[in-house]
Amino acid sequence: MSKNLRTTNNKFIDQTSRISFKFDGKKLYGFKGDTLASALLANNIHLVGRSFKYHRPRGIMTCGSEEPNAILQVGNDPSMTEPNTRATEIEIYEGLEASSQNCWPSVNFDLGAVNNFFSPLIPAAFYYKTFMWPANFWKLYEYFIRKSAGLGKSPTEPDKDIYDQRYLHCDVLIVGGGISGIMAAKTAAKNNLNTVLIDDKNTLGGTTIFQENECYKINNLYSNKWLKKEIETLKSFKNLTIKTRTSLAAYHNYNYLLARENLTDHLDLNEKKDKIRQRLWKIRSKKVIIATGAMERPLIFNNNDRPGIILSSSIKKYIDYYGVKCGQKVSLFTNNDSAYETAISLNNSGVTVNSIVDIRDKTNSLIVKEVDKLGIKIHWKSSVVNTNGYKKINSIEIMKLSDDGAAVVGKKIKVECDCLGISGGWTPRVHLFTQSGGKLKFRIEDNVFLPDKSKLDQISIGSCNGDFELDEVIKNSVYLTNKFLEINNNDYENLEIISSKEINKKNIWLLPSDKPLGKTKPFLDFQNDSTANDIKLALREGFKSIEHVKRYTTTGMATDQGKLSNMHALGIIAETAGVKMGELGTTTFRPPYTPLTFGAIVGRNVGKFFDITRKTPMHDWHVENKAKFENVGQWKRAWYYPKDNENMYEAVQRESKAARDSSGILDASTLGKIDIQGSDASEFLNRVYTNAWSKLEIGKCRYGLMLNEDGMVYDDGVTTRLSENHYLMTTTTGGAANVLSKLEDYLQTEWPELDVYLTSVTDHYGTVSICGPNSKKILSKVIPDLVLSDEEFPHMSFKNALIDNIKCRVMRISFTGELSYEINIQSSYVKSVWEKCIDAGKEFDITPYGTETMHLLRAEKGFIITGQDTDGTMTPVDLQMDWIISKKKYDFIGKRSLYRSDTIREDRKQLVGLLTEDPKEILEEGAQIVAETNKKPIEMIGHVTSSYFSPNLNKSIALAVVKNGKKLKGQKMFVPMKDKTINVTITDTVFLDKENKRLNA
Amino acid sequence: MFLINCPYCGERDQSEFSSGGEAHIVRPKQPTELSDDQWAEYLFMRKNIKGVQFERWNHTHGCRKWFNVVRDTSNDIIHAVYKMGEKPPVK
């Protein structure tokens, strides 16, 4: 550490607590409280990166979130490394490792810097214009651009850190802990409001907390001393929550705000372990006070980007707050009074200020007089026309400005310096205000956009509201806060304030040079490397809208969203195009204000908490029996149960055969179940299903098809009439929630007169389905009392029964075409019933089967699966299920649509069966179907929706939707694949047991 | 993320609700007597205006009740909330 760059009289840095860290592999030291930027500057390191396009050396330029250059890669652990972090915002900790990003092979020797010598060849939109054509070359360019631009490296392993999210509700939220925010917080808290104050820094007090200057006093104390006392008093309020290191990321409608609190980023590596790294606060506040302050503007002149050129207010913070000298011989270049504060601070710390270049005519404010007394040379009505020094500034060249400010005149003076502070005035931080939907107004005197109208319960106070002088800040903040919070007396109404008043204002967006514009490099957007010349070129090329110019030149498009560059871009556009700035409008500031980590955005919803997993009551049995699982919505369903070394195909073939030859058992618990009760339940079913329900006898089951109002099949399932006014409806697994909400919608809004109540009972009952010729024998062992004769208990009927004294419902229904029973019982008993059935079925070699076998078995019978064989464009007629449409019913959901001109078209796609010429050939689901092969382009007339090899038929079978398919039965078609064309024949959809004999086997 | 004052539960976060489109479109009592055009008018045509709009909302992750909301789509300000079957407030 270069000792002579640290002052010793500093109050914010703990100089007894030394911290070691690494930058670009080199071990360096700083102190507790340093940011990475202040620690680097204390080590005399300014050069931290290379510019994006020209690879010019770039140094630390600011001390806050607007930093465009010091954008570093932090950490080298493959799971924790973080790109694009601003050195000005990272507090150093023991073990910190950071490196430059935008340079290759190193920051001091950069190959891309040749771009700088060719820079006249790289105008605005160079990348667009050059690399867009020919398109094939992009691959080549991209390699070089990515390598040399190097926008940081992403982590390659999952993030090990813990992130958290919490809600926070309050009466008043104050964003920003500068002097106005602190006064507002105390006022609100004192008036018994539940108050929250947040600030993104680790200490409160903004810039006032280090303002120890004769020109700024409150009640006869230096403004920093006075504010420190005020901050002390905040601790006594129990109704005031203060969150430091908390950055407001987004301000949404209804005063809903997101703030990110950094909890461990500043801790030593070994202290971070097992702690929550960041917490995202979701804040709902009745009222919001924005006190986010202002940002200093740079000045736009030739070669204004060299390392060592730093915002004047940042130099002041580095010396006053961090005790770090940004240089030994400092020059300042300004258009306003604030640089004079910096001059005094530097002088107080023993740093030589060898010149101040001020574009204004001589002015006599309090603070200028103070500086004058110190004997610092002030060049009035002058401009810096050039800077020298490649990796660090070593001199500036000064010339007098012409009266109109458009040119420089006279002789050039060269001044040696190792640091240049620049100040182009101040920009209120109105980002949050505009994010919240507020409209801005333009103030011509000092060229600032200020908060105007907002629809939310909020105000802006302090410098983000355009008050830049201490006395104005205090006076106006107090007045606005009182009015906003409806408070009559305020502690701060009668403060005695001394404040220097700026008398003279002058602004030149693009400062003139003695060289022609084309020969200069006045940088505007430092991060994206665009100059004032690029803006002018864009305007010459005909771009007018600020949004277009922005995209064309990429000005303001970098990760800082143009925090430093936007105002100058607007100014230069307005000037060049001869428009008033206020009429030009601004670009949109979008959230987040500063980048958020993905970790903070997702919080705890990672890994197994990413989504809900629903498991059936016998899930553990499936796991124990080596089932493979399939995700169906949030459900885990047993897919197949491989034996020995079976693959899926082999397992499914075995399961399918066993289910038809002897018996199979399926976990059908995931099917949606809706309990329907009420005196109008039958009428309700009549209206929601296509078939008739009034005549369904108690104890009988019926299959129903549900349409959308547009006539398209929506869901299907079997519904059982349990008693006169009581039904149990089943839905598809995936459709359960949607069906319920659709039915509720009709009940509540269209048919409120119906006496019907719907309750989801999907999770309350589990379902064991046994099928196959031996299923009757197995069931009779499980429930000996139940009479299972076809007369007593026919297909499509239901019985109440008892298993070990536990009530259950047994339905004789079939989705496989086999004799089949489903036992519905309360979830907690399902697993034992399942195991009972397995035990009882042992002698019949009962075979558990999963969803894949279920799909195969139903396809053999031509039963559809909604969502697989239908896609929201199939009517029941398209599915060849005309039999299910009641002709007698006056109305049901979707009925009218079934004879719209489009739905009665004969050439609609219709469901058909497909058989391959080679019975061993299995079609791919989704494969296209064509009628001829030699015509080009070939018309695709349909596609395969379901396809399996049927072990029971010993051939491949498929379902497909084909244009006009009903009429094409028996016709030969083709399924062209990548390497061959498969010959197929259109058939009936039922492949097995057309007479339904197996149901009563 | 605005707040909706469910007439049954009180004020809740928008994420608990789902929107059901334009309100006060009554399903025809005798659909079979409508022409294709008349039926299409009911089936497909919905307003989506910038400004004050009458909408249906469902408290999906709450009481599951449907109700009506008068919302300004340009700024999400909700002017009124009322139950199904109640008269809409005058525009």
Ligand SMILES: [Zn+2]
């Ligand atoms: Zn509710």
